[in-house]
Amino acid sequence: MKSFYTILRYEIFALFISPSTYVAAFYFLSLLAIGFRFFIETFSNTDWLLPPLSSLVVGLLFGSPALIPFITMRCFAEERRLGTLETLFSAPVSSWTLVLGKWFGCFVFFLIISTLALCYPLLLIIMFPEQGSNLGFNEIENWIGSTLYLLIFGATFIAIGVFSSSITKNQMVAGMLTFTLLTAYLSIMVFSFGNQTSNTYYTISQKLSDGLFGTYINGLDKFGQFSVGLIDLSTILNQLVLTIFFLILSTIQIERLNN
Amino acid sequence: MSAENKPLPIIEVVNLKKSFGRIQALKGVSFSIGKGEIVGFLGPNGAGKSTTLRILSGLIPADAGEAKVCGVDLAQEEGLVRNHIGYLPENNPLPEDLRVIEYLRFRALLKGLEGSRLKERIKVVLDICDLERKISERKIGNLSKGYRQRVGIADSLLAEPRLVILDEPTIGLDPHQSAVTRKMMERLRGEVSFLLSSHILSEVEACCDRMIILSHGQIVAEGSLYELQKRFVNKTIFQIDASGNKIDIQKRIRSIDRTCELIQDDPVEVSGKRRYNFSTEQGEQIAERIIRTLLEEKNIRISGFQIRRPDLETIFLRATKKNWEKHDFLNRNKI
Ligand SMILES: Nc1ncnc2c1ncn2[C@@H]1O[C@H](COP(=O)(O)OP(=O)(O)OP(=O)(O)O)[C@@H](O)[C@H]1O
Ligand SMILES: [Mg+2]
Numbered sequence: 104m105k106s107f108y109t110i111l112r113y114e115i116f117a118l119f120i121s122p123s124t125y126v127a128a129f130y131f132l133s134l135l136a137i138g139f140r141f142f143i144e145t146f147s148n149t150d151w152l153l154p155p156l157s158s159l160v161v162g163l164l165f166g167s168p169a170l171i172p173f174i175t176m177r178c179f180a181e182e183r184r185l186g187t188l189e190t191l192f193s194a195p196v197s198s199w200t201l202v203l204g205k206w207f208g209c210f211v212f213f214l215i216i217s218t219l220a221l222c223y224p225l226l227l228i229i230m231f232p233e234q235g236s237n238l239g240f241n242e243i244e245n246w247i248g249s250t251l252y253l254l255i256f257g258a259t260f261i262a263i264g265v266f267s268s269s270i271t272k273n274q275m276v277a278g279m280l281t282f283t284l285l286t287a288y289l290s291i292m293v294f295s296f297g298n299q300t301s302n303t304y305y306t307i308s309q310k311l312s313d314g315l316f317g318t319y320i321n322g323l324d325k326f327g328q329f330s331v332g333l334i335d336l337s338t339i340l341n342q343l344v345l346t347i348f349f350l351i352l353s354t355i356q357i358e359r360l361n362n
Numbered sequence: 363m364s365a366e367n368k369p370l371p372i373i374e375v376v377n378l379k380k381s382f383g384r385i386q387a388l389k390g391v392s393f394s395i396g397k398g399e400i401v402g403f404l405g406p407n408g409a410g411k412s413t414t415l416r417i418l419s420g421l422i423p424a425d426a427g428e429a430k431v432c433g434v435d436l437a438q439e440e441g442l443v444r445n446h447i448g449y450l451p452e453n454n455p456l457p458e459d460l461r462v463i464e465y466l467r468f469r470a471l472l473k474g475l476e477g478s479r480l481k482e483r484i485k486v487v488l489d490i491c492d493l494e495r496k497i498s499e500r501k502i503g504n505l506s507k508g509y510r511q512r513v514g515i516a517d518s519l520l521a522e523p524r525l526v527i528l529d530e531p532t533i534g535l536d537p538h539q540s541a542v543t544r545k546m547m548e549r550l551r552g553e554v555s556f557l558l559s560s561h562i563l564s565e566v567e568a569c570c571d572r573m574i575i576l577s578h579g580q581i582v583a584e585g586s587l588y589e590l591q592k593r594f595v596n597k598t599i600f601q602i603d604a605s606g607n608k609i610d611i612q613k614r615i616r617s618i619d620r621t622c623e624l625i626q627d628d629p630v631e632v633s634g635k636r637r638y639n640f641s642t643e644q645g646e647q648i649a650e651r652i653i654r655t656l657l658e659e660k661n662i663r664i665s666g667f668q669i670r671r672p673d674l675e676t677i678f679l680r681a682t683k684k685n686w687e688k689h690d691f692l693n694r695n696k697i
Contacts, residue, residue: 105471105474106471106472106474109468109471109472110472113468116464117457117459117460120459120460121459181457182457185455185456185457185458186451186453186455187455187456187457189416189421189451189455190451190455190456190517191472192421192444193419193420193421193444193449193451194444194469194472194473195441195442195444195445195472195473195474196472197441361421361422
């Protein structure tokens, strides 16, 4: 457990001293701010049904292929290039701890950027309370639902990035692979948007099995519920399983490297 | 050091084997290292030195055989051994964008040091490895090779290990820098056991109590320099600088002394002059006859002749050559 914290701290530190993450975060947040501003101004003319806050989450998620590679590409690819994995394992550290620590470090960085992004509506409601509440930025359940949705998908995406980074020595390749995988995942979700077959479950076990395996591609459908504060457990479970799956894959990959 | 008064072994390896796919990197290696000893691990490239050291430091599992390091059986708890040893990997990989002091703090935390002990240990290892304050504030990526190596060694000493395994600690260092490494080991002699691999024989000769020579995954010689010399001392070594046909020279010498054996030949000049090292069991008396015969040969020109005591290099070449011949099928009938 202690080595987990050490690795976590080291990973966050490494992210903070690397200029590429700053540049990426800066551009990402700026673009998001411009998009958000534009969206808020034209909101009354769009046929967007969900609360306006959701636009930010959608922006963050669909923009993530441009952000997450910059956060995760370094984590294992750089260690592999320099050969420092061997030094790491000469200390009493397990590969699972290492993967988990690195994943969580990247996740914390993602959280920081998300928090900064979520400051836009927060600032809006503080500075212009009236317009803010008109847009529904003061409804706490929207905040909880949207944030949770963002967190669980962010966790999965970061895990995908960590995995991509573990299979190559080249940061660029790791970044491209992350980009491709995330884009593919998002596209599948978009294409399957709206054709959810049935929403009625008869038994708990059916619901559970569906939660574990069934609805990965329908994540976007669930967004409507999350954005108004209706939390769907099966989606959370889905993403959790997917996250753990990719983390286990990374661990296996790292262990394989050692022999 | 004889077997009786050897202190409790800190490493005990019996019949260790390891294969990578079809390559048999270790074919049954057995040795033991006592507490406080400094042992040099020698061998040509690809002999399996790094593989052995990586197995001993718990990084990779062995296929077969027993290995006990600091009383920990590697087969059962390979992870546990990492608490007791310091390990410097081959090529000394280090993260480039951390400062020395940050890196050492990170490593110390990973190794379970805390609070005042952590601070004290970092101070101690910085001192042992001659890393001044100014250097410790610099980024590792900007350091020279010598300082990088010191950082690697400082890291391996952090947790006060009883055994330190260094894989080629002096590779690529100037004589000054490798002297620093030697001094460091001298300073810790007795408290810490060292196992280091190297190609630089004079290094090993200077600082190791004992050496183990490995070739093609097997131990071919083992002992202190004195012991090794004794084993080879009944052989006399001639060094002949000559130009002429190699086969002719060998034939001439063999005709005088059948026990004479070519250990090594190197070109000395572009002109085709070569330096031959022969070993013979006949002693020094035969030398005069050999040189006289060679001088009479028309197509052989001698420019130097010397009788030497076998140094580590000769021992090394001798010990690894037999083994080499066995595997080098192309050269086999040439010699
Ligand atoms: N991970 C690996 N995969 C496949 N083969 C390997 C691996 N590691 C080592 N080998 C092989 O095992 C043999 C021994 O390698 P090892 O690195 O132990 O040699 P070495 O004595 O350290 O050589 P050097 O002096 O060049 O460092 C070599 O033939 C090498 O090709
Ligand atoms: Mg090696």
